[in-house]
Amino acid sequence: MPTFEIAWTRRTSHQWRKHADDWVVEATLTERAIVGDKPALKVVCRLAVIAEDKLDDIAERDAFWHQARARLGRLQRLDGRDIDDIEMQLAKRVPRPAPATSEPSAPATVRPSAHPIRGPCADRRCGDGDELDKMSFSR
Template sequence: MIQDAILLERVLVEGRPTLKILCRVASVIEDRLNDPAERDRFWHVAGARLSKLHRLSPHDRDEIEGMIAGRIPMSVASQAAES
């Protein structure tokens, strides 16, 4: 099974709240979550795509990355790049 990180935005459409896909952040196959290289690839792609969203504040980006990290742990290399 594949784990997808998708960033959604809540918008009103005809007065009703609707979720709109803002960005497909990254994906990884669940069976490969224990592979540090696969996690590093995931976080490299995720970081690059989140960087392209100029409307995100640094605080927003930290919160989004924290939520994703709750499901897909950062590799050691990704954590070092964050510092």
């Protein structure tokens, strides 16, 4: 059974500059394997990159996780358990962004209405069966 690990690399974002101030952290997926009767780490792929000074920025973390999950999804040899283990290793260094709430929370002073809005039958009694008689099906 293969075991996967994350190798973290810190490098400048501009390799050609000698004194670059922009450092990035790169997550590389590696696999432990036996090569010639000796244990070795094989590089599988580069997962994602994030600027080191922007690890606290929610948008940057979201982009990092989007990039990492897209790359993990393209690797056919990983099963669900492997992906979960890899994501746990990634989360130790780059926390997952909080999920967005679909509904904004209501202010504390707002109370639910005593008279809820009803459907098209609010002003008349539904279920009597005579609504069908009132409806016109002719064209």
